[in-house]
Amino acid sequence: MRKVLHLMGTLTDQDVEWLASQGRPRFVPRDTMVIEQGEPIEALFILLEGRLSVVMAGRQGREVAVLYPGEVLGEISFVDARPPSASVVSLEDSHVFVVPKDLLTKKLSRDDAFAARFYRALAVFLADRLRTTTAHFGYGTWKADADADQVDDSQLDDISLAARRFDDMLRHLRLSS
Numbered sequence: 001m002r003k004v005l006h007l008m009g010t011l012t013d014q015d016v017e018w019l020a021s022q023g024r025p026r027f028v029p030r031d032t033m034v035i036e037q038g039e040p041i042e043a044l045f046i047l048l049e050g051r052l053s054v055v056m057a058g059r060q061g062r063e064v065a066v067l068y069p070g071e072v073l074g075e076i077s078f079v080d081a082r083p084p085s086a087s088v089v090s091l092e093d094s095h096v097f098v099v100p101k102d103l104l105t106k107k108l109s110r111d112d113a114f115a116a117r118f119y120r121a122l123a124v125f126l127a128d129r130l131r132t133t134t135a136h137f138g139y140g141t142w143k144a145d146a147d148a149d150q151v152d153d154s155q156l157d158d159i160s161l162a163a164r165r166f167d168d169m170l171r172h173l174r175l176s177s
Contacts, residue, residue, distance in 0.1 A: 003125045004046055004070040008169075009162030010121035015114050018107065020169040023099040028052075028090045035074060035088040043098045045073040048170065050094020056086045066091070070166075075122050078104070097173070 054065040
């Protein structure tokens with residue numbers, strides 16, 4: 001849930017309302033390819049319900065991660081415009097929130113403040129992913145901090161606000177479907 005909470009905590013209420021109005025929920029049956037490695041994607045995704053598996057062909061199709069509700073998908077390809085480096089497949093019936101890439105790109109080019117908040121959120125969770133990967137493979141001397149997932153008291157208000165915004169977005173989606 002951390003990624004979506006960070007995203008929702010960084011964006012404003014108006015930003016979240018815009019996302020909710022421009023995206024759409026999509027049902028993904030079990031064993032369905034959500035993102036295919038090497039194939040361009042035309043959206044950014046947020047996993048709302050269910051579980052997804054990240055697999056890489058270069059690792060003999062081995063699962064490299066399991067994604068749970070609140071994960072953001074397709075963000076790397078969104079940032080660098082290259083095809084995804086892994087496939088994402090549903091492990092069970094799931095629901096994703098789909099924000100079309102063209103709509104998001106237009107919004108980012110017209111609204112500098114939104115762009116700054118959006119890209120900052122992406123940068124923070126991509127940096128976190130890089131640190132985790134680096135620690136996993138043992139590169140360098142950085143060691144996982146046992147307190148890395150601990151929440152600082154000063155962040156509680158932001159997390160609460162982010163959770164409320166995500167709940168509001170989910171409520172909006174339920175009403176509009």
